[in-house]
Amino acid sequence: MEEIHRILETIQRTDLRSVLATITQVEGSAYRREGVSMLFLEGGSQIGLLSAGCLEAHLASFVPEMLETGISRSFLFNMQSSEILSWGEEEGCGGVIQVTMEPVHDTLLDHLCTLKHYLDQQIMVMHVKRLGSDGTVTDYAFLTEDLELFGEWRGEFPQALVDMISSKSEPSCTSGMRFVSTIQSDVFVHRYEPQPRLIIFGAGPDSRPLAALAAATGFSVIVSDWRPALCDRRYFPNATSFILGFPEEAIRAIQFSPFDYVVVMTHYFKRDQQLLRLLSDRQLCYLGILGSKRRTERMLSGLQIPMEIHFPVGLAIGAEGPEEIAVSILAELISVRRKNQKQESGSHEAG
Numbered sequence: 001m002e003e004i005h006r007i008l009e010t011i012q013r014t015d016l017r018s019v020l021a022t023i024t025q026v027e028g029s030a031y032r033r034e035g036v037s038m039l040f041l042e043g044g045s046q047i048g049l050l051s052a053g054c055l056e057a058h059l060a061s062f063v064p065e066m067l068e069t070g071i072s073r074s075f076l077f078n079m080q081s082s083e084i085l086s087w088g089e090e091e092g093c094g095g096v097i098q099v100t101m102e103p104v105h106d107t108l109l110d111h112l113c114t115l116k117h118y119l120d121q122q123i124m125v126m127h128v129k130r131l132g133s134d135g136t137v138t139d140y141a142f143l144t145e146d147l148e149l150f151g152e153w154r155g156e157f158p159q160a161l162v163d164m165i166s167s168k169s170e171p172s173c174t175s176g177m178r179f180v181s182t183i184q185s186d187v188f189v190h191r192y193e194p195q196p197r198l199i200i201f202g203a204g205p206d207s208r209p210l211a212a213l214a215a216a217t218g219f220s221v222i223v224s225d226w227r228p229a230l231c232d233r234r235y236f237p238n239a240t241s242f243i244l245g246f247p248e249e250a251i252r253a254i255q256f257s258p259f260d261y262v263v264v265m266t267h268y269f270k271r272d273q274q275l276l277r278l279l280s281d282r283q284l285c286y287l288g289i290l291g292s293k294r295r296t297e298r299m300l301s302g303l304q305i306p307m308e309i310h311f312p313v314g315l316a317i318g319a320e321g322p323e324e325i326a327v328s329i330l331a332e333l334i335s336v337r338r339k340n341q342k343q344e345s346g347s348h349e350a351g
Contacts, residue, residue: 020037100137127191159182
């Protein structure tokens with residue numbers, strides 16, 4: 001999952017100065033793709049990764065200077081040969097990677113906090129950087145899916161980029177560099193999506209490893225159950241929130257979004273069936289049901305549910321026990337997320 005959510009949380013709560021690094025262009029293969037960010041904090045701590053360890057130490061060496069000067073810059077790494085920044089004495093990752101680093105000054109900090117606000121409200125945001133010939137960031141802007149614009153952009157913001165985010169007929173905002181003819185300039189474009197939420201209905205013991213793994217891989221986890229003895233932070237220390245109540249109460253308490261993943265695993269047939277009925281008219285990214293195929297087919301009998309339901313939940317890896325089942329479920333969630341991202345992406349020039 002994207003590290004931007006952890007980065008934004010860190011930026012908002014720390015008093016330390018920091019430098020934000022973003023992969024702005026990749027040619028060939030690479031460990032991470034365009035749009036991935038990491039944060040370098042003064043004192044040496046870091047949030048996120050841009051590579052498998054090939055680039056981070058080199059980039060970190062420039063952080064003190066950048067914090068002093070306040071000037072952004074870009075670095076180009078050729079990973080196609082056996083140079084010092086590749087895999088030891090063997091060939092590197094096989095690609096050419098451009099990384100752009102920006103000191104997080106007060107103005108950028110304010111805009112990043114605004115970005116976090118929109119993402120927390122489940123609103124997608126497009127980010128645009130214009131780079132100078134020397135690799136510095138000369139202008140940047142954020143544009144929400146509701147067309148709210150903020151940032152530091154000189155002159156009129158290109159209509160082609162507005163059309164990109166509002167277009168319903170073509171993929172919006174593929175990450176990477178693209179040429180915008182109206183300003184005769186290449187810009188970097190990336191779409192920040194809200195942090196995916198995993199909503200787990202059922203707080204039994206087998207829910208605990210799933211919640212822990214999901215939180216560790218970037219999901220915001222909500223746990224819901226009608227049993228207060230189970231729906232407790234002692235068992236789910238990394239959960240974002242808890243919803244205590246029976247299915248109808250719980251569903252009313254949640255404002256669902258197309259970014260949400262839901263797993264139903266209460267182990268109570270009637271409760272699971274009620275949850276399926278209540279969820280049937282929600283627009284979700286993923287809906288999975290724990291239990292055998294025959295059990296779920298009985299549960300679905302007579303119900304009209306337009307969305308795809310994943311059952312038995314998880315990838316078929318022969319999982320046994322709560323931990324392995326959690327791995328299989330999480331693997332399926334990641335697979336669905338990556339598939340959706342590929343479907344939404346596509347290369348095109350902004351005119």
